Amino acid sequence: MKLLFRSYLASLRERGELDAILPDLLSELGYHVYSRPQRGTAQAGVDIAAVGLDDDGKKKVFLFSVKQGDLTRQSWNDGSAQALRPSLDEILDNYIPNRIPKRYQKLKIVICLVFGGDMQEQVRGTVNGYTRRNSNKKVSFDEWNGDKLAGLLLQGVLREEIMPKALRSHFQKSVALVDEPDIAYRHFSRLVRELTGLANSDKAKIRIARQLYIATWVLFVWARDIGNVEAAYQASELLLLTLWDLVRPFIGKKRSAAGKAITLVLHYAIQMHLAIASELVERKILPHVGIQDGIAMAVQGRSSADINLKLFDTLGRIALTGLWVHWLVERYTDENARAEARLKIAQFTEMGFKLINNNRTLFLPLQDQHGVEVAMFLLFVTAVNGNRHDAHAWLREMVNRLSYSIRTHGKYPCVFLDYRALVAHPRERTEEYRKEATAGSILIPILEAFLSALESKEALEKLLDLKAKELAHCTLQVWLPDASSEENLYNGKHDHGLTLTDLPLSSTGNELVSLIKNACDQTEGYGSLSAIVTGYWPIIITACRHRRMPIPPQMRIDMVYDPSIETENKG
Amino acid sequence: MAYAPVPSAEQIVDLYGTGELAAELARYHEDSEELFIQRCVELHNEKKINLVELPPQPGFKKITGHDFFTAQHFYCEAIPKLDADVVALMECCQSLIEQAGADGAAGQPNEAFRLWCQNNPAEGARVISKAREGDNLAKRFVTFALQASANMETAADFVQSYDDERRLFGMAALGRMPMADASKAHQATQVLEPFLVAVDDDNLRANALFAAFDVLKKYNDVDKASNFIEAATDKPGPATLHALAQIIWLHHKLMTSQTIEKALTALQAIQSDHKGTLRALDIGLNQLLAGGNRAAVIDFLTTTLRNDKITLEDFPTTTGELKRSDRRRLYEIIVRWFLSGSHALCDNVGNLIEFEDKNTFDASIVVPSELTAAHQAFLCRKAIGILFTRPVTCCSILVSVLRGGDKEVIEEVVDLLFEPMLVNYSGKALDYLKTIAVEDPAYASVQTALDRHRAYLAGLEKPGLIKELHPSDYQRDVVRQRTYDEMRAAQKSAEQESVLLSVVHRSTLLYGKRSLTYVFDDDGGRRAVSLDLHSVGVSFEMPRQDVLDPVGLDFMLRVFRVEKIQ
Structure with missing residues (x-):
């Protein structure tokens, strides 16, 4: 286990990655972290500052300066501001004299040199000389290398008393099998389920939040090392939902320390999730979306079902990542960071459409359930005022293909979820089979609603005709959260919500939009979802993607609903 | 195939006595089958055995498949030499014919019976006489008795005197009879000619037509042939159409090109469920292609195949000839059918291209210059729509259009060549395109x-x-x-349909790359037969x-398939 963490710590690429887990590790070890790393703010050489008991049992101030990987001659002092020695100089010259909070000024100070790997021998003499020269009664130095950090992890958040052997086994298996994402995720989700089962106190909840956060980080770093972050992506989604489930009870309790602590972990987890998504979406997918069939071929599937399923899943991830960034934009205080995020959002919508146009299986899902991804991408485009023209062209072609494939018994969207059924679809080209495969649909109402907003009369009429002639049996439906959704949406434990059925289609789509609007107005579940109440709406979309639930129409209705329709209908 | 030794006369008699002779008749015999037949005939004529009574018996009825036709062959050789009562012999022949079912060789005993009548004229006369009296069995065999008698007047009398099936038997006999000279032939056709316009009796008309051409075969008269076809093509029924198809097949050399075109025009009324007629016509069309009536055949197919119930699969022999022989002719047909706007014709083009997709249209084949740019582009889209699964041939059609050099269409064809063709096929189609030479206008x-x-x-x-x-x-x-299951099902299905596998012994080797089997020779010695194994497979992209x-x-x-030319 220690070797696992040593290797993980040595593999951390960015300084920020080590920053991200260290505060939680310290907190769990009993330190009081009073300064955390913050992007864009001057720290005078200190990345993390905490107060805690040293090995001699005395309370001291610990100032951490963090570097990734091994400490080499370059990372010690290559003349750049990122090297360790300039940071230490700044701590001695600036932080200690000016920035230590008054209440801790009498305490002795330990400056901790933190790096994920080892100190290389050729630099050890120089470092020792430096620390000896600058040590005195008040200030001392300590080396926190990968080995020590790994030991602390095992003593701290992941120690056996709080993470039993069986759970450690799930964690170890999820890391060991990270190149088989399905299996790795299965073990990780068992770890999550069993660990959250132990959350019987506020303190336990905080500890579990930190444990899961660090466990996900370890999984991610290992996954990144072998070039397959799929398990880490799914694990980080699950982590967000689990953390939300843990923090929910504290909403509205402003003075709750546990609430604050878990919220802090949640914010770091969101950043981590975006880092994982970025590793996949920005580094691997987006650079190639302009290549005809490039991403579809990269699936390396022998069945067209593989390509279709993976590409719609990928489109959903692009949308979700974009929506998270969109949500974060308003929370950035730094204007440069905001501008950068806005640019990224614009790039995401453009790249999403490039992905669609160059990988044309995205013009029609094989699974009706991929209506979730269609809705997510349209929601993203609508939310960020993306290209309506491209969205319209996409939906028009989708209706054309839907109509054609259903009429010719081709690869039309079906209700089946089992992979075997999807690969074999259409198993028969008979009316009976088609009725079974198209028994219900969430996709068609989504198309109707967005086409209505785009005033796409021709496509709407085509849908209407298709429904009347070929899909009279098909239950068009929209899922709405209800009062039980708050308890079950994030953890996916039980069925919840209500389904609005037998939706009307028309050549304008107004009837459907109006009906859904009325139903939404009369259903209270959505408005009382904690993620909506607190403004963390991307959690809902993450839950829908992860738990394979339809996106609540309330999320898009404000964007596509024209209140004048209501007036017209009443008139 | 195992050969049995020829049994001695005593053994044959013993086999007859024990009821096992029928099985023996169905075996091949060593050295000389004739010896066995001769022994049996002698024993029959000596009344030690009775060959004529065997076929209707249950022991004989049990013989099936190839063994039955071995036995039937025995009878066809033996019958002309037998001393037998004519009624019993007719019953024997009838039994042999019925047991053969729909096989093409089923009627062989009729010829044997004719030879028997020829060898026994008095008995043949009895058959004619009994037929006149209305005896059903005799009526069935009277054609052969009449034919054996070589008495044209009697046959003509049957044609002119009766209005039941005996008239048809008379016609058949008249057609098959030897004619001493042209005047006799003329007399015979005069007897038949009035029936060629019998629009209300299709069967009669068909028999008359066929018999008339049987006569012309011996003493041809081009004008008469033309007149007969002219008469028969007025509102022909299914039987007359069948006769016309047979005449195209068997007697097309007796007709002028115009007469052939006339017959083919009438045959456009052929129905898809008349498989026998289609089969005869198929062989006839194939012969016309070889004989310089190419245009008439292609015109006929172009018109007939628009009826989507009839396809080139109904004309396998002709299709094979069109596929294999003249690539330029094939290209012209494809262009014509693609531009026809007929879905049925376009779909039939698929039958003209080999599955292996190896033969391209070479550098000498260029799109007809009279086609407009729109037509050329349409041709390319149709080629893709119909021949997409034969990418090499399909690309070679697109290249033929590029060779035409029409600037208005080149860009679109290059687009099509790239996508969908090359985007989908990076194997043989790519290899083919790489072979286009620098001097080729399409290069x-x-x-x-x-x-x-x-x-x-x-x-x-x-x-x-x-x-x-x-x-x-x-x-x-x-x-x-899933792929494994599909392939296994396809293999099982192919094995069930395989003609080869149904007739050969099958061995399954679990190991090794050679097989070694010992067979026993006639002298009882053992001989090793070794067989090297090779892989056999078919691949497609x-x-x-x-x-x-x-x-x-x-x-x-x-879209490409259903598109109509503007």
Whole structure:
């Protein structure tokens, strides 16, 4: 286990990655972290500052300066501001004299040199000389290398008393099998389920939040090392939902320390999730979306079902990542960071459409359930005022293909979820089979609603005709959260919500939009979802993607609903 | 095949006594089958055995398949030499014919009976006499008795005196009878001619027509042949059409080109369920192709195949000839059918291209210069819509259009050559396009498409390994199992339909690459037979879009297939 963490710590690429887990590790070890790393703010050489008991049992101030990987001659002092020695100089010259909070000024100070790997021998003499020269009664130095950090992890958040052997086994298996994402995720989700089962106190909840956060980080770093972050992506989604489930009870309790602590972990987890998504979406997918069939071929599937399923899943991830960034934009205080995020959002919508146009299986899902991804991408485009023209062209072609494939018994969207059924679809080209495969649909109402907003009369009429002639049996439906959704949406434990059925289609789509609007107005579940109440709406979309639930129409209705329709209908 | 020793006369008698002679008749005999037949005939004529009574018996009825036809062959050789009562012999022949069913060789005993009548004229006369009296069995065999008698007047009397099936038997006999000279033939056709216009009796008309051409075969008269066809093509019924098809097949040399065209025009009324007529016509058309009536055949097919109930699969021999022989002629047919606007004709083009898809249209084949740019582009789209699964042939049609050099269409054809053709097929189609020589007028345009294809393939390489997108091991296993099941089902189906596998002994070797079997020779010695194993397989390239975007590919091909020329 220690070797696992040593290797993980040595593999951390960015300084920020080590920053991200260290505060939680310290907190769990009993330190009081009073300064955390913050992007864009001057720290005078200190990345993390905490107060805690040293090995001699005395309370001291610990100032951490963090570097990734091994400490080499370059990372010690290559003349750049990122090297360790300039940071230490700044701590001695600036932080200690000016920035230590008054209440801790009498305490002795330990400056901790933190790096994920080892100190290389050729630099050890120089470092020792430096620390000896600058040590005195008040200030001392300590080396926190990968080995020590790994030991602390095992003593701290992941120690056996709080993470039993069986759970450690799930964690170890999820890391060991990270190149088989399905299996790795299965073990990780068992770890999550069993660990959250132990959350019987506020303190336990905080500890579990930190444990899961660090466990996900370890999984991610290992996954990144072998070039397959799929398990880490799914694990980080699950982590967000689990953390939300843990923090929910504290909403509205402003003075709750546990609430604050878990919220802090949640914010770091969101950043981590975006880092994982970025590793996949920005580094691997987006650079190639302009290549005809490039991403579809990269699936390396022998069945067209593989390509279709993976590409719609990928489109959903692009949308979700974009929506998270969109949500974060308003929370950035730094204007440069905001501008950068806005640019990224614009790039995401453009790249999403490039992905669609160059990988044309995205013009029609094989699974009706991929209506979730269609809705997510349209929601993203609508939310960020993306290209309506491209969205319209996409939906028009989708209706054309839907109509054609259903009429010719081709690869039309079906209700089946089992992979075997999807690969074999259409198993028969008979009316009976088609009725079974198209028994219900969430996709068609989504198309109707967005086409209505785009005033796409021709496509709407085509849908209407298709429904009347070929899909009279098909239950068009929209899922709405209800009062039980708050308890079950994030953890996916039980069925919840209500389904609005037998939706009307028309050549304008107004009837459907109006009906859904009325139903939404009369259903209270959505408005009382904690993620909506607190403004963390991307959690809902993450839950829908992860738990394979339809996106609540309330999320898009404000964007596509024209209140004048209501007036017209009443008139 | 095992050969049995020829049994001695005593053994034959013993076999007859024990009821086992029928089985013996169905065996091949060593050295000389004739010896066995001769022994049996002698024993029959000596009344030690009775061959004539065997076929109707249950022991004989049990003989099936190839063994039955061995026995039937025995009878066809033996019957002319037998001393027998004519009624018993007719019953014997009838039994043999019925047991043969619908096989083409079923009627062989009739010829044997004719020879018997020829050898026994008094008995033949009895058959004629009994037929006149209305005896059903005799009526059935009277054609052969009349034919054996070589008495034209008697046959003519049957034609003119009766209005039941005896008239037809008379006609058949008249047609098959030897004619001493042209005047006799003229007399015979005069007897038949009035019936050629019998619009209300299709069967009679068909028999008269066929008999008339049987007569003309001996003393041809081009004018008469033309008149007969002229008469028969006025409102022909199914039987007359069948006769016309037979005449095209068997007697087309007796007719002028115009007469052939006349007959083929009438045959356009052929119905898809008249398989016998279609089969006869197929052989006839194939012979016409070889005999310089190519245009008439292609015109006939072009008109007839518009009726989508009849396809080239109904004309396998003709189709085979069109596929194999003259590539320029094939190209002209394809262009004509694609531009016809008929879905049925376009669909039939698929039957003209070999599945192996090896033969291209070479550099000498250029799109007809009279076609407009719109027609040329339409031709290319149709070629893709119909021949997409034969990419090499399809590309060679597109290249033939590029050779035409019409600037208005080149860009579109290059686009089509790149996508869907090269985007989907990077195997044989690509190899073919690389063979287009520098001096070929299509070279530059083909190179443009190839450059785009190279860029496309390079693009596909760029994303490299994105493990997150890969199907899981479970999913790969599901697809592998499904592919295995499909292939196994296809193999089983192919084995069931295989003619070869149904007649040969099958051995399954679990190990090794050679087989060694010992067989016993006639002298009882053992001989080793060794067989080296070789792999036999068929491969075809799946279009890339079938996996990447099956709905889009299907939709595009459907659009190309149903598109009409503006």
